[in-house]
Amino acid sequence: MTEIFADGVGSIVVTNGVVRIELMQLRRKNGKSELTAQQAGTLMMPTGSLKNLTLQLAKALEQLQERTAEKDRLDSEAKKGDELDEALSNL
Numbered sequence: 001m002t003e004i005f006a007d008g009v010g011s012i013v014v015t016n017g018v019v020r021i022e023l024m025q026l027r028r029k030n031g032k033s034e035l036t037a038q039q040a041g042t043l044m045m046p047t048g049s050l051k052n053l054t055l056q057l058a059k060a061l062e063q064l065q066e067r068t069a070e071k072d073r074l075d076s077e078a079k080k081g082d083e084l085d086e087a088l089s090n091l
Contacts, residue, residue, distance in 0.1 A: 004041045019043075019050050 010022030025040040045053065 006040055010039060014047060017047050019045050019047055
């Protein structure tokens with residue numbers, strides 16, 4: 001199995017019942033701080049599988065949003081607790 005890390009997606013082309021999704025990586029150009037996007041590979045799949053891929057990506061996005069919201073809630077509660085501790089210590 002080949003694993004490819006992708007920072008993003010380039011073009012998406014559908015031809016002859018096949019979806020081709022260009023995977024992109026950000027790389028430093030000539031050792032400089034400037035980043036450029038370069039093709040890392042192409043994901044090819046039958047068009048019939050595209051709906052399932054889209055649903056799975058949407059589910060992953062929902063999970064990420066839930067985790068982010070929970071982290072934000074916990075951070076907010078911790079901050080309120082810190083502020084209360086500081087107020088009580090000033091009494």
